[in-house]
Amino acid sequence: MSLSQKVGGNEHLITLGPRALKTGIAVAISLYICAYFGLEPAIFAGVAAIFTIQPSIYRTWRQMLDQFITNSLGAIIAMFALIFIGNNPVIIGLILIIVILVCVKFKMETNVISLTMVTVLAIMSAPGNEDWLFALNRFLIILIGMVTGFTINLLILPPKFNTNYYQKSKDAFNKLSLLLRTAISNELTEKTFRENWDSLQKDLQKLEELYKMFDEERSKMSKVNRLNVREIVVFKQMLKTLQQGEKVLELIEEHYFQSKSNEDEDKLFDHYLEQLIKCHEYYLLKYEGKIKEGDIHTVTIHEEELKLFLDSLVDSYKNDSEQKVRILAVGFSIFEYAFQLQRLNHLLENYLRKETVSS
Incomplete structure (x- = not known):
């Protein structure tokens, strides 16, 4: 879903992703639930829903569990302080420090700690001498937001990594292709080269993070969010191949x-x-299903040619070992890139064959 707006005569495209949409829905539902049960202030439920929704179902589930543990602990500490010590600004500040130290001790993430701070403030912001029912009311409000956020993330547009992962792989490949094709001829300006290389490295980091989420979903949430294991293996090899291509670029x-x-x-x-x-x-196009079956013009890696390539480099090294040791390192990295491509093709063919049989 996209919205376009004109700013200063230029058109800018704003993309509303599934996560943003689900966050808005979760906040709205949390507020409605609190209004239905007469729980105030409902705004804390909305804040909890915002913090709970994560890029994957597993991470949302883990976030909710961590939040429940730390928020329960934070609520107990805050309630104890509220009843027996008071709630002047100095005490609230000290309690927040104590809760932060406890969360850090348990190695909780920043989002979890932030929501715990909200819980402590919600409980300790009592206008007078409130009892434990006031603290329970605030805790329930935040719990409603957490559960709503998880439920919405699970039921509405559950995260689908396949399309996003492959698109980022293609984007990274396009940058790698430009850089490798011009690396030896040194045609690009230094600024253009550096900008594209920095962008490629950022893309590879994002792909690593996406693959990590894939692996988490496969191992932790397979019953809830079924993933094609063979496709995940192909995606892992796509990443390794891109990383090796970037390694070639680095050595060049x-x-x-x-x-x-x-x-x-x-x-x-x-x-x-x-x-x-x-x-x-060619292999990426094959994954997309854009290559005809039995294509006689199949693009393949010829091992004999690669061996001749390496042999010529070794001969060159023998003739001038001091100068050619560097070029030999580049040659072996290219050989490794070819090996990773061959493995990608092998895994891809197995995956496509199984998909054809199952369909």
């Missing part, structure tokens, strides 16, 4: 231009990098 930048390569070596490296990039692109 670090070693290749210090190796005093000649024109023939430049052409040789350019040729093999171009071939591997074509294979990488």
